[in-house]
Amino acid sequence: xxxxxxxxxxxxxxxxxxxxxxxxxxxxxxxxxxxxxxxxxxxxxxxxxxxxxxxxxxxxxxxxxxxxxxxxxxxxxxxxxxxxxxxxxxxxxxxxxxxxxxxxxxxxxxxxxxxxxxxxxxxxxxxxxxxxxxxxxxxxxxxxxxxxxxxxxxxxxxxxxxxxxxxxxxxxxxxxxxxxxxxxxxxxxxxxxxxxxxxxxxxxxxxxxxxxxxxxxxxxxxxxxxxxxxxxxxxxxxxxxxxxxxxxxxxxxxxxxxxxxx
Numbered sequence: 485x486x487x488x489x490x491x492x493x494x495x496x497x498x499x500x501x502x503x504x505x506x507x508x509x510x511x512x513x514x515x516x517x518x519x520x521x522x523x524x525x526x527x528x529x530x531x532x533x534x535x536x537x538x539x540x541x542x543x544x545x546x547x548x549x550x551x552x553x554x555x556x557x558x559x560x561x562x563x564x565x566x567x568x569x570x571x572x573x574x575x576x577x578x579x580x581x582x583x584x585x586x587x588x589x590x591x592x593x594x595x596x597x598x599x600x601x602x603x604x605x606x607x608x609x610x611x612x613x614x615x616x617x618x619x620x621x622x623x624x625x626x627x628x629x630x631x632x633x634x635x636x637x638x639x640x641x642x643x644x645x646x647x648x649x650x651x652x653x654x655x656x657x658x659x660x661x662x663x664x665x666x667x668x669x670x671x672x673x674x675x676x677x678x679x680x681x682x683x684x685x686x687x688x689x690x691x692x693x694x695x696x697x698x699x700x701x702x703x704x705x706x707x708x709x710x711x712x713x714x715x716x717x718x719x720x721x722x723x724x725x726x727x728x729x730x731x732x733x734x735x736x737x738x739x740x741x742x743x744x745x746x
Contacts (some may be wrong), residue, residue, distance in 0.1 A: 495587045495596035503570065503600055512566035513608045516559045516649070517615065524555030524616035528623040535627055548631050549641045550709045552620030556645050557705060559612055560652045563605055564673045567656025570601050572666040590742045598657055598734065605653035606646055613645030637710040637719075644707030644723060651704060651730045652677075658733035661741050677701050697722075700729050 503509050531551060538546075571594070574580040587593040617633070624630035631638055656673045663669040681699050686692070696702050697717050706722025716722060 492592055492596065495592055496599055498583075498586065499596045499600040503604060506569070506573075508569050508573075509566065509604070512562045512569075513604070516562040516608050517612045519562060520553075520555040520559035520612040521615045521619050522555065523558050524552055524620045525623055527554050528552055528620035532623055532627050532629065535629070545711075545713070546629070547709055547711045547713075548621065548624050548629055549617070549638055550711075552617055552624065553613060553641070553645050553708045555616050556613060556649060556708065557701075559649060560677060561674065563608065563649050563653045564656040564677070565670055567601060567605070567653035568660040568666060568669040568673065570597055570657055570660065572660040572664060572669055575664045576666060591738055594661060594738055594741050598654060601653050601657055602650055605650040609649030609653075610643070610646035612649065613642050616645070617642045631710075640719065641708050641710050644719065647723065648704050648707055648726070651726055655700075655730045655733050658730070658737035661737035662733070698725060700726055703729070 528551065531546075574583060583593055584590065587596070617638075621630035621632075633639055633642065656669070659673050660666070660669040663672060677700065681696060681701055683695075687695055693715060696715065702715070703717055703722040704726035706716045707719045709716060709719055712718060717725065
């Protein structure tokens with residue numbers, strides 16, 4: 485009996501089945517929506533209640549879209565964990581050997597995982613981003629601070645939230661393939677997203693501001709803004725920088741995945 489090797493379409497179909505048969509997928513999706521929408525609403529409520537105590541500069545700099553999507557910065561944790569688990573659990577359980585017997589071309593297998601993860605993350609990211617936007621703007625509207633989806637730059641920012649979360653998932657997938665250990669990969673991703681920005685604080689003022697703009701979290705989240713600020717890159721430029729980081733991590737992941745033994 486000859487064992488048939490899966491082509492790319494077959495590899496994608498297999499990964500699609502695998503990702504939906506793991507409970508962590510559904511829990512990660514559920515947690516992403518709940519965390520992003522819940523925290524965005526709570527932060528919007530906190531800002532609305534404290535609005536009268538804010539100074540003129542704070543009110544002038546207020547971006548209702550970016551503030552309303554602030555919960556996405558915590559939703560990156562759940563999709564980041566999902567991205568890592570898509571590949572790291574197969575290494576820890578030994579299932580990777582079985583996957584490679586069905587799809588011997590390692591680049592094809594990892595590409596299939598990336599495609600499936602990107603589709604799932606984009607769907608969840610868009611749902612979370614739009615839900616967080618409408619929920620937060622409903623809160624802001626109590627003080628007439630909200631904006632509509634048809635206002636300038638708003639649709640781009642809200643859609644960008646879904647794209648940002650998708651890249652978070654993909655960069656986490658790359659980290660999982662590189663580190664091949666769940667806890668280590670998750671720690672690496674969270675360290676880059678939440679710890680790395682701290683180092684910019686210790687640099688000289690001008691250098692620190694410039695460096696912080698180009699760090700992954702600041703660059704990626706720039707797409708969520710509708711107003712230019714001195715501490716962030718322009719939206720698409722920042723997103724392009726973060727996409728570059730993601731591409732670099734994935735390239736390293738593909739190279740190491742092809743060269744190392746399972």
